[in-house]
Every structure is written in C-alpha cells, then in structure tokens.
Amino acid sequence: MKENEPAKGVWPPAATPFHPDLSIDFERYIAHCHALLADGAHGLAVLGTTSEANSLDLGEREVVLERLVAAGIGAEKLLPGTGASSIGDAVRLTRHAASLGARGVLLLPPFYYKGVSDDGLFAFVSELIGRVGKSNLKIYLYNFPQMSGISWSPALVGHLIKSFPKTVVGLKDSSGDVAYMNRLLESYPGFNVFPSSEALLLAAMKKGAAGCISATANTQAGAIRALYDGWQGAEAEALSRAASAVRLLMQKFPLIAGVKAVIAERTKTPDWARVRPPLDPLSPAQRKELVAELSRLEAGAPA
Amino acid sequence: MKENEPAKGVWPPAATPFHPDLSIDFERYIAHCHALLADGAHGLAVLGTTSEANSLDLGEREVVLERLVAAGIGAEKLLPGTGASSIGDAVRLTRHAASLGARGVLLLPPFYYKGVSDDGLFAFVSELIGRVGKSNLKIYLYNFPQMSGISWSPALVGHLIKSFPKTVVGLKDSSGDVAYMNRLLESYPGFNVFPSSEALLLAAMKKGAAGCISATANTQAGAIRALYDGWQGAEAEALSRAASAVRLLMQKFPLIAGVKAVIAERTKTPDWARVRPPLDPLSPAQRKELVAELSRLEAGAPA
Numbered sequence: 001m002k003e004n005e006p007a008k009g010v011w012p013p014a015a016t017p018f019h020p021d022l023s024i025d026f027e028r029y030i031a032h033c034h035a036l037l038a039d040g041a042h043g044l045a046v047l048g049t050t051s052e053a054n055s056l057d058l059g060e061r062e063v064v065l066e067r068l069v070a071a072g073i074g075a076e077k078l079l080p081g082t083g084a085s086s087i088g089d090a091v092r093l094t095r096h097a098a099s100l101g102a103r104g105v106l107l108l109p110p111f112y113y114k115g116v117s118d119d120g121l122f123a124f125v126s127e128l129i130g131r132v133g134k135s136n137l138k139i140y141l142y143n144f145p146q147m148s149g150i151s152w153s154p155a156l157v158g159h160l161i162k163s164f165p166k167t168v169v170g171l172k173d174s175s176g177d178v179a180y181m182n183r184l185l186e187s188y189p190g191f192n193v194f195p196s197s198e199a200l201l202l203a204a205m206k207k208g209a210a211g212c213i214s215a216t217a218n219t220q221a222g223a224i225r226a227l228y229d230g231w232q233g234a235e236a237e238a239l240s241r242a243a244s245a246v247r248l249l250m251q252k253f254p255l256i257a258g259v260k261a262v263i264a265e266r267t268k269t270p271d272w273a274r275v276r277p278p279l280d281p282l283s284p285a286q287r288k289e290l291v292a293e294l295s296r297l298e299a300g301a302p303a
Numbered sequence: 304m305k306e307n308e309p310a311k312g313v314w315p316p317a318a319t320p321f322h323p324d325l326s327i328d329f330e331r332y333i334a335h336c337h338a339l340l341a342d343g344a345h346g347l348a349v350l351g352t353t354s355e356a357n358s359l360d361l362g363e364r365e366v367v368l369e370r371l372v373a374a375g376i377g378a379e380k381l382l383p384g385t386g387a388s389s390i391g392d393a394v395r396l397t398r399h400a401a402s403l404g405a406r407g408v409l410l411l412p413p414f415y416y417k418g419v420s421d422d423g424l425f426a427f428v429s430e431l432i433g434r435v436g437k438s439n440l441k442i443y444l445y446n447f448p449q450m451s452g453i454s455w456s457p458a459l460v461g462h463l464i465k466s467f468p469k470t471v472v473g474l475k476d477s478s479g480d481v482a483y484m485n486r487l488l489e490s491y492p493g494f495n496v497f498p499s500s501e502a503l504l505l506a507a508m509k510k511g512a513a514g515c516i517s518a519t520a521n522t523q524a525g526a527i528r529a530l531y532d533g534w535q536g537a538e539a540e541a542l543s544r545a546a547s548a549v550r551l552l553m554q555k556f557p558l559i560a561g562v563k564a565v566i567a568e569r570t571k572t573p574d575w576a577r578v579r580p581p582l583d584p585l586s587p588a589q590r591k592e593l594v595a596e597l598s599r600l601e602a603g604a605p606a
Contacts, residue, residue: 022390022430054415057391058361085388087325087580088360110581112357112414114450120581127325127580147417149452150581277390277426278412278419278453 006138006169006192007079007103008210009042010225012217013050015259016064018274024060028272030071032218032263040225041217043077044068045106049147049174050215050256053081055276058089062096075101079213083108083142087124091131104138106172106213111148118156125160129167137167140192144174151175154183161188172196172213182207197251198224199244205231216247218259219266245297253282253290261287262294309441309472309495310382310406311513312345313528315520316353318562319367321577327363331575333374335521335566343528344520346380347371348409352450352477353518353559356384358579361392365399378404382516386411386445390427394434407441409475409516414451421459428463432470440470443495447477454478457486464491475499475516485510501527502547508534519550521562522569548600556585556593564590565597 014033017025033044046068047053047061056064061080069075082093082105090107097105107128109121129137141160145151152160152171160168170192173181178200184193185207192210195201201212201224217224220243227239250258257275261282264272273281282290317336320328336347349371350356350364359367364383372378385396385408393410400408413419413427432440444463448454455474463471473495476484481503487496488510495513498504504515504527520527523546530542553561560578564585567575576584585593 049416054388055390055413057387057389057395060391084360085357086360087358088363092360110358112450113352113581114452116581117583120583123580147415149417277430278416278423280420280423 006210007043007140008192010040010211010217010221010228011043011045011079011194011213012036012041012221013045013048013213013215015218015256015263016051016053016056017260017263017272018276020271020274022274022276024056024064025271026067028267028269029064030067030073033068033073034071036218036221037073037077039221041221042211043079043103044073045079045081045172045213047081048106048142048213049081049144050218050259051081052256052276052279055279058084058092061093065097065100065102069100076103078102079104079106079140081106081108081142083111085110085112087127087131090128094128094137095132095134098132098134098137104140104169106140106142108142108144108148109150109152111150114149116150118153118159121150121152121156122159122163125168126163129164138170139164139168140170140172140194141168142172142174143180144196146175154180154187157184157191158187161191170194170210178203185209197247198227198240199247201227201243202231202236202240214247215255215259216250219250219262220246246294249293249297250290253286254280257282258286258290261290265291309513310346310443311495313343313514313520313524313531314346314348314382314497314516315339315344315524316348316351316516316518318521318559318566319354319356319359320563320575321579323574323577325577325579327359327367328574329370331570331572332367333370333376336371336376337374339521339524340376340380342524344524345514346382346406347376348382348384348475348516350384351409351445351516352384352447353521353562354384355559355579355582358582361387361395364396368400368403368405372403379406381405382407382409382443384409384411384445386414388413388415390430390434393431397431397440398435398437401435401437401440407443407472409443409445411445411447411451412453412455414453417452419453421456421462424453424455424459425462425466428471429466432467438469441473442467442471443473443475443497444471445475445477446483447499449478457483457490460487460494461490464494473497473513481506488512500550501530501543502550504530504546505534505539505543517550518558518562519553522553522565523549549597552596552600553593556589557583560585561589561593564593568594
C-alpha cells in the first residue's frame with residue numbers, strides 16, 4: 001500500500017473511549033487502534049460517526065490525530081472524518097489532517113441546513129478544496145443521510161469526480177441503500193466506494209467496491225479482513241455468512257453504544273462502555289442480551 | 304428592561320452579510336443591527352439559523368459578539384445562538400456569550416446524532432450548564448426540528464425547567480407546530496416562549512407568549528413591534544393581518560436568501576444578497592418576483 005494510492009480494504013471507524021469526566025482516554029484509545037491494526041485492519045477511519053467525532057470539540061479532533069501519529073501509527077494509515085457545518089471549521093480540520101499526511105479525509109456534507117441543492121453542496125466542497133490548498137488532499141465523501149439529513153446524489157458525485165479527479169477519489173456509504181451504492185459502483189469505475197456494513201461487502205466487492213468501513217469492524221476486524229482477502233475464494237460465502245451474522249445481531253441494538261459495550265466486555269473495562277451525551281449507553285438488560293447472543297453466535301450457534 | 308429580566312418582545316435574528324470572499328462584512332452587519340434596533344427591535348437574536356450561524360466557524364461566532372459590543376450595542380440586547388454538536392464547542396460559545404454579559408443564549412440541541420433520547424439531551428444540557436459554571440446564564444431552548452432533526456419534547460422542557468429553574472427560562476419555537484407551542488404555553492406559565500413567525504404572534508400573545516423571534520423581522524421589525532405593543536388594542540387584528548401578509552409572501556421563497564435579497568434591494572447593496580454555501584441565493588427570477596410582490600403588498604394591495 002503506497003502512500004499515494006487510494007485507501008483499500010478494511011478501515012474500522014475506531015470507537016473513542018472516555019474517562020468518567022468524559023475526556024478522551026487516550027491510553028485505551030491508542031491500545032484499541034493498535035489492536036485493530038494487529039487484527040488485520042488496513043488502516044483506521046478515525047473520527048467518524050462511530051467514533052462520536054461530532055461529539056468531540058474541534059480541538060480534540062486535531063489532538064486525536066496528533067496522538068495517533070505520536071504513538072507510531074503512520075498517518076498514511078489514517079482516514080479521519082473532517083466534516084463540519086461550516087466551511088471554515090471543515091477547512092481547519094481538513095488542512096490539519098492533510099498536513100499530518102493522512103491518507104485522505106472522510107467528508108460529511110454540511111449537516112445543519114436541510115433541503116440544500118446539489119449546487120450549494122458543490123460550492124461548499126469546491127470552496128473547501130480551494131482553501132485547503134494541498135495538492136495531496138484526497139477526499140472520500142461520507143454519505144449518511146440518516147444522520148446528516150443530506151445525501152451526496154449520484155449526479156453530484158459525478159460532477160465532483162469530473163471537477164476534482166485527483167482529489168475526490170471515493171465515498172463511504174452508510175445509507176444502507178444498496179441501489180444507491182450499486183449505482184455509484186456502476187457509474188464511476190475506479191471510484192473507491194466503501195459500504196458501511198460487512199453484510200454488504202461480498203456483493204459490493206463483486207461490483208468493484210474498495211473495501212469496508214464498518215462500525216462493527218471495531219469488534220471483528222479480523223473476520224472482515226478474512227472476507228476481504230478471500231472474497232473470490234472457496235470460503236467466501238461462509239466468511240460472509242459468519243461476519244454478517246455478527247453484524248446483523250449488533251444492528252438490533254443502538255450501534256455505537258453496542259460496539260462500546262462489546263469492547264468493554266472483552267477488555268474487562270467497564271469504562272469502555274461510556275458514551276458522550278446526547279448518546280446513551282446500553283441499558284444493563286440490553287448489554288446482557290447483546291453479550292449473551294454474541295457468545296452464542298461465536299460458539300457456533302446457527303445464525 | 305432590566306438586565307436580569309428575561310428577554311421579551313421583538314428580537315430579530317439578524318442576517319449576516321458577506322464580502323465577495325465570503326468573509327463577514329462587519330460594517331454592513333453592524334449598520335443592519337443598529338437599524339433593527341432603531342426600527343423597534345427590543346434586542347437581537349444574533350447567530351441563529353437566519354444568521355447562517357452554523358455556516359460560520361467557531362471563532363467567527365465569538366468575533367461577531369465582540370464586534371457588536373464594541374460598536375455600542377449593549378450585551379444585554381443580545382441573545383446569541385451558541386448551540387453546537389459537541390458539548391465542548393457549545394460550552395466554549397456559551398461561556399463566551401455569558402462572559403460578555405449577553406441577555407441569554409439560544410441553544411440548539413446537538414444536531415448530528417438523530418433518534419437520541421430525552422435522557423441523552425438532558426445530560427447534554429446538564430453537562431453544559433455545569434461546565435459553563437456561570438450563575439447568570441440564561442438559556443432559551445431553540446426548537447427547529449426541520450433543521451436540527453431533534454425536538455425539545457414538552458416533557459423534556461418541563462424536566463429542564465424543574466431542574467434549572469433560574470437558567471432554562473425560555474424557548475424559541477421554529478417548528479411552526481402550533482399545538483406544540485400551545486402545549487408549552489399552557490403547561491409552563493412564566494416560561495418565555497417565542498414563536499418564530501409574526502403570523503403566529505397575536506394568537507400566541509393571547510396565550511402568554513413572550514414575543515417573537517422571526518427571520519422576517521429582518522425586513523419588518525417596526526411592523527412586528529407595533530403588533531407586539533398593540534396586541535390588546537383596537538388595531539391588533541389589522542396589525543396582525545398586515546405583518547402576516549408580508550411573512551406569508553416571504554415564506555413562499557427560500558427564507559434566508561429571500562430576507563437577504565430584500566435587504567439588498569432596500570439598501571441598494573447587491574452584496575447583501577450573498578449567502579454562504581451550502582445555501583443558494585435566490586435566482587434572478589425569484590428575486591424579481593419577491594421584490595415585485597412585496598412592493599404590491601406595501602402599496603396596499605389586498606393580501
């Protein structure tokens with residue numbers, strides 16, 4: 001994987017642990033990031049939705065990247081979220097990430113004003129690229145209309161690729177809308193599309209997807225890596241069934257709180273289950289049920 | 304109007320003009336704010352949705368307040384929006400506004416994560432109040448689910464009033480949901496509720512509303528002030544009809560761009576029509592239509 005090549009493979013959106021006072025627990029965070037890479041992740045899509053990035057303040061989002069690099073995780077292994085409602089804040093975060101040498105950035109659309117036009121979104125991205133002013137900048141659009149309230153329409157994606165072919169190089173799709181993802185894969189060959197769920201990965205790889213950026217890669221990066229490596233092999237269907245079963249189970253619970261609850265259980269660190277408001281942790285009953293069902297699944301119970 | 308009394312009356316959410324490079328045009332901005340006060344506004348709900356506050360970066364939002372105070376507009380006449388997706392950023396803005404002596408702050412809920420619980424929102428506000436740590440802080444909740452994707456439910460509003468009776472003192476309702484607003488007015492007497500439209504003001508005053516924070520107060524602050532002052536008088540219905548007709552006309556167009564287009568027309572300053580991405584300005588045809596219809600209305604044509 002060379003520095004200037006686009007990101008491919010398994011890039012978990014690393015969850016962010018908090019101390020009791022809600023400050024970031026960098027020691028546990030860095031240990032988790034190292035563990036994900038050791039488990040097979042190609043890199044880390046830090047500071048995304050699962051990372052509670054939009055519950056971190058702007059300064060914290062910069063410090064997170066600096067601490068990861070200082071901990072020996074190469075910036076070329078980082079694909080941080082740098083979106084913000086305002087161009088100015090998004091420019092600040094994007095420029096910072098690019099200056100550190102991040103592989104690229106995941107860019108949410110501005111997510112306060114709703115019902116905005118493709119022209120308005122184009123103007124936002126265009127202004128951002130101009131102000132960041134770094135020729136090595138690589139943008140991966142982040143499509144999550146259920147949270148942001150805004151979609152990157154296929155027409156707008158095409159317009160951005162055509163206008164900024166060396167900069168707008170990919171998209172992470174968290175919409176779960178398979179028809180949307182397939183349209184992008186079919187319309188823009190070579191554009192790096194990442195589904196947000198391992199349950200969609202095998203079918204997406206067959207259509208040319210670049211890999212997977214999934215919340216539940218926080219808890220099964222190795223299984224997703226095996227599927228990514230083996231998607232053309234004899235075991236592909238079995239690997240997909242196993243990884244998908246875990247994903248579908250975890251989707252029955254609030255996803256971010258659930259991911260953190262599972263990490264807390266496995267690392268025997270109750271503090272890992274903490275989330276920042278406005279999110280809630282799982283209730284004790286939810287947590288017990290999730291852990292029990294996950295154990296059953298891992299023990300080989302039928303999915 | 305004493306400093307420690309809650310805000311009442313007409314508080315326009317002052318629009319923010321931009322230079323061609325999209326930086327804030329402070330000269331025109333301050334002139335506009337002075338004009339609104341001269342026209343009868345009791346104060347200014349700056350840095351709201353109409354102000355494109357969420358398209359300003361955090362530093363700009365602080366500078367705006369400092370420039371207004373430096374220009375001789377007393378901080379007790381300011382009710383700035385200080386909401387943000389993260390507690391840390393919201394604390395920074397809220398503390399800054401309170402330190403300047405602002406009458407209060409308008410607080411959006413955290414607006415990235417959707418489907419969050421009342422408990423999660425309560426924890427957000429509670430944490431914010433604790434961290435800001437200023438006994439003079441007055442919070443007006445800002446309810447605009449069409450933009451934020453989150454509502455302050457009546458039950459949560461009641462819980463906040465009960466928990467922070469000296470701090471959570473009002474709410475601006477931009478939902479347009481009259482049943483919601485009436486429920487707040489009926490459930491929490493003494494709580495300062497502001498409808499976001501002058502078309503709702505007369506009926507709301509009869510139920511105990513505190514005043515009006517309306518986008519279109521940028522273009523008819525005087526008419527709204529007359530209605531506020533005269534809501535119990537013989538002319539109340541006529542004043543309400545006239546102000547409402549203007550509002551209903553302007554609502555037919557994108558509201559923020561329309562407000563700025565009208566200011567541009569009246570001040571003969573085309574630059575006033577500029578908006579920041581992701582918003583779009585009115586098209587030339589829309590602008591021409593709005594200006595023409597507004598002229599007809601002001602010339603006394605039947606609404």
